[in-house]
Amino acid sequence: LFGLHTEQRTLIIVGLDNAGKSTLLYKLRDGQVRSFVPTQRPVMEEVVVGNVTLKAWDLGGHEAVRTLWTQYELAADAIVFMIDAADRARLKEARSELERTVSLTADAGVPILILANKQDRQAAMRSAELEKLLDLANITCAESPLEGASPRVRLFEASLVSGTGFMEGLTWLVSQK
Numbered sequence: 566l567f568g569l570h571t572e573q574r575t576l577i578i579v580g581l582d583n584a585g586k587s588t589l590l591y592k593l594r595d596g597q598v599r600s601f602v603p604t605q606r607p608v609m610e611e612v613v614v615g616n617v618t619l620k621a622w623d624l625g626g627h628e629a630v631r632t633l634w635t636q637y638e639l640a641a642d643a644i645v646f647m648i649d650a651a652d653r654a655r656l657k658e659a660r661s662e663l664e665r666t667v668s669l670t671a672d673a674g675v676p677i678l679i680l681a682n683k684q685d686r687q688a689a690m691r692s693a694e695l696e697k698l699l700d701l702a703n704i705t706c707a708e709s710p711l712e713g714a715s716p717r718v719r720l721f722e723a724s725l726v727s728g729t730g731f732m733e734g735l736t737w738l739v740s741q742k
């Protein structure tokens with residue numbers, strides 16, 4: 566099977582602590598959900614999505630280690646921004662980090678998949694509400710694409726626990742050049 570997955574890209578997974586970044590990395594690698602302690606330092610796993618091999622970096626999300634995000638984001642071919650959609654209290658904090666990530670990567674045009682994770686939870690916000698509260702149109706307004714063109718930033722609902730949505734999101738992400 567050597568040579569089947571020829572295309573290699575660098576994927577960076579960011580988002581607040583407890584959003585589900587490490588859960589995503591190992592779901593992609595093993596197809597299973599298991600539990601983790603908070604991530605202290607970047608971890609890389611090679612995962613395959615469609616015909617693309619991703620060097621996927623899981624970065625810690627708590628405040629002390631967010632200082633590392635910038636250097637990784639600048640080297641990214643694609644970014645996953647994880648959100649705990651059931652955590653209303655921290656949405657503002659997530660929004661400000663998202664805004665920073667979007668503007669940092671604007672010149673390079675890096676595609677960004679926002680995963681609205683934990684949709685299995687009763688309190689989870691759906692995409693329409695999240696897009697409004699995150700002010701997504703405004704965050705990306707300076708670079709709104711031509712009519713008919715694919716946007717650089719897209720939000721997908723997902724639940725890693727139920728196994729829904731994340732693969733659709735990643736399939737979109739790797740289809741962006």
Ligand SMILES: Nc1nc2c(ncn2[C@@H]2O[C@H](COP(=O)(O)OP(=O)(O)OP(=O)(O)O)[C@@H](O)[C@H]2O)c(=O)[nH]1
Pocket residue numbers: 580581582583584585586587588589599600601602603604605624625626627647682683684685686723724725726727
């Ligand atoms: N209900 C629910 N819980 C989830 C889901 N995905 C992840 N979790 C849980 O959310 C918690 C945090 O998951 P992690 O993957 O460790 O979060 P993280 O983003 O890596 O956190 P840091 O390493 O601290 O930045 C764990 O208890 C997971 O089991 C989901 O889809 N639904």
Ligand SMILES: [Mg+2]
Pocket residue numbers: 586587588601602603604623624625626
């Ligand atoms: Mg983690």
